[in-house]
Amino acid sequence: MLIGIPKEIKTMENRVSMTPGAVETLVRRGHSVVVEKGAGLGSGLSDEEYVSCGAKMGSVDDAWAAEMVIKVKEPIASEYKYLREDLLLFTYLHLAADEPLTKVLLESGTTGVAYETVQLPDGSLPLLTPMSEVAGRMAAQEGALHLEKPKGGRGILVGGVPGVAPAKVMVLGGGVVGTNAAKIAAGMGAKVTIFDVNHARLQYLDDIFNGRVTTMTSTEPNIRAAVAEADLIIGAVLIPGAKAPNLVTKGMLATMKEGSVIVDVAVDQGGCVETIKPTTHSDPTYVVDGVVHYGVANMPGAVPRTSTFALVNQTLPYALQLADKGLDALRENKSLKLGLNTMKGKLTYAAVGEAFGIDV
Template structure:
């Protein structure tokens, strides 16, 4: 199979979808990989690294799309790429269709075969291709939240971990999934007081077992959230419903109950966000303020640490890439139920029920 690796052109997205090690393995299986020049540079991989692994280097994104039977990306295609996708071409990447009607319609019109990383799902309900980026994003959420609590950025002026004689900051984490646990772990490590919310008692018991005593659990409902946001310093939105829009747990009217300079980090922004006031931002302009509350809603948080993120992502995506290349997408999906759940669009037809529920077309 001819596999294309274009440069990610989303704002400040520095990850790459296949490493030279992946190219080497694909080449051993007699597949041809075409890599756009400089595609891996920000992640620490040179064109020469790719050439030595067996890739052919192409000069521009148009050339990559034109020659490839399968495009492997990190983030969803953006407007400049919509016209490049071809009928029957496999596009394997994060899509988050439920949050974008424009993207969904563009991919329907292209008649490409779209397989989404974020909805590939194992029998136990886990999301193997989303997990490593959720781990990175969860840890970064606390890291970024701590930074934006600084006064020059219009935060409260609080050091999250406090110092002797001064109480630490208070962090609310909405969701006890992968993102939430990683965010809570980082906040706890800084010494903050952490409350983690979820609607699953099984998850809350798990958190209670593994976290230190200054991380406490709370059942997620509107009453409890409204109560705790009044004294929170950092609120991290970490709610995920696979393939669907995130529920709005923080509404605009709740902002008036928060103290000026409170920071909200919405890790669910790719799925529409779990704050009503969420608007997608970039690493270039990561924050905005609504009612004196700082919002950090960057859609590709792991893109800021591309070396770590690229390796973490490709560790889990590569086996699926190789399976699709070896078998073709139809046979691969038929033989692998986890991969089949990632199939979103089949040449213009929506085949993912979560996208249909989102009523985008």
């Protein structure tokens, strides 16, 4: 199959959908890959590296002329002209939040397979997980940075030093983001407590951390007591398909120490802290009641190289199936089939249909 890798053109997007190593795997399997010139530069991947792995470098038109186009972000308006009936598009689509794109995909007849709805039998979302892993680990790192005095924080070293106590870190939600945040915070020497409503998850976390973190049931009194003590709060809850619950209220903020820090990773779902609002990497924080708030909605964007490799590790096996078998891959792999959102002018994913009142 002829596969195209266009350069990402959404603002501040520096990831690329295939690394040179992934291109080599596709080429070895007998596929041809056209990479748009400069597509990998934002992730530190040169055109020469792609060529040495068997890619042909081309223009944006060449990349989009392929039978299957693999991207990172959903097509934006200037890319709509490339959508067509005989195109298989494999990328993040997030259609429920994007009516114009949904319409163009349907009108053009494009087959759209969305990373975010590929789902394993246990309900997990394998192509969203890598970005949650990145954001979780970054959350601890960003929290530690913003606890420093020049960044507006309390002037606390997360791990403490011999004779001086470490920071108290509270992680709300013990899923992928929360577990990764806890791992890094505990690794830095912090005293970490993870809150979750799912008891089985708390049992699992208690087992894997083996005493290095404390687990607590996520109830209002437990949270209220811990907020007053915390140096750093990391928000990482998710109720699939719903706005995040407000677990830290404005009232609780008044009990926090001056210069303590909140990193609410769940900000993309409205956040689990009442006073959080989305911020950007260029101006990531603001202060409410003396508490530093960090609400960057695309945290992995700051580490595009790591994020590119993390994403491609997970997407390549599915890309190979689509390249080898075309649409038969969807018949053979139920998890991949759940990624199918549009085909031949029809919506094929129920939640997107519900968002726009279209029957699926």
